[in-house]
Amino acid sequence: MKCLVMDEIEIGQKVAKQIEITEEVVFVFCGLTGDMNPMHTNEDYASRTMFKKRIAPGLLSVCLMASLMGCELPGAASVYVSQDIKFKAPVFIGDTLRAEVEVVAKDIARNRITVRTTCINQNGQLVIDGQGVTMPAKVKSV
Numbered sequence: 001m002k003c004l005v006m007d008e009i010e011i012g013q014k015v016a017k018q019i020e021i022t023e024e025v026v027f028v029f030c031g032l033t034g035d036m037n038p039m040h041t042n043e044d045y046a047s048r049t050m051f052k053k054r055i056a057p058g059l060l061s062v063c064l065m066a067s068l069m070g071c072e073l074p075g076a077a078s079v080y081v082s083q084d085i086k087f088k089a090p091v092f093i094g095d096t097l098r099a100e101v102e103v104v105a106k107d108i109a110r111n112r113i114t115v116r117t118t119c120i121n122q123n124g125q126l127v128i129d130g131q132g133v134t135m136p137a138k139v140k141s142v
Contacts, residue, residue: 002075003141006106009113014102015072019064021056021095029060056091061128064099065117069134073101074113077137081112085130089121096122104131111135 019025030040035057038045046054062085069080091097097119105114112133119128 001071002073003077003137004074005138005140006108006111006113006136009074009103009106009136011103011106013073014100015068016098016100017064017068018096018098021060021091021093021097023093026054026056026060026093029057029063033057033059035059051090051092054093056093056095058085058087058091058128061091061097061099061119062117062130064097064119065101065128065130065132068099068101069115069132073103073115074134074136077141079135081133081135083117083130083132085117085128087127088129089125089127091119091121091127095127097127101132111138 026040030036039049039055040057043054066080099119102116103113104116112135115132117130117132118126121127
């Protein structure tokens with residue numbers, strides 16, 4: 001786990017991770033959050049929706065970007081301040097997502113960085129686009 005302080009963070013710096021959205025991942029997330037929406041958990045129900053099959057909860061994908069900020073950029077001891085999200089396309093069970101966080105601005109006086117947060121599926125389709133703000137640690141902690 002990294003712990004970057006403001007002077008170690010550069011505009012354009014980015015981190016990414018890839019994950020397969022399996023049925024197990026969806027059910028664990030749904031169980032933890034209590035989001036048992038049949039769009040996520042019931043194949044028969046989902047087959048009668050506009051998506052024709054189960055979709056993953058939107059916030060599951062957002063959590064991938066949160067983990068990047070909390071563990072990589074800026075990392076340990078940072079505080080997630082805000083997130084704006086645009087859900088651009090559904091994420092299906094079996095999709096592979098690449099989550100990415102890229103530094104787009106630094107506010108040294110307020111100790112804040114602004115990051116672009118995206119998730120792209122295995123077909124290169126942007127499924128989530130957003131912008132987050134985080135407060136890096138002021139001193140190294142790890």
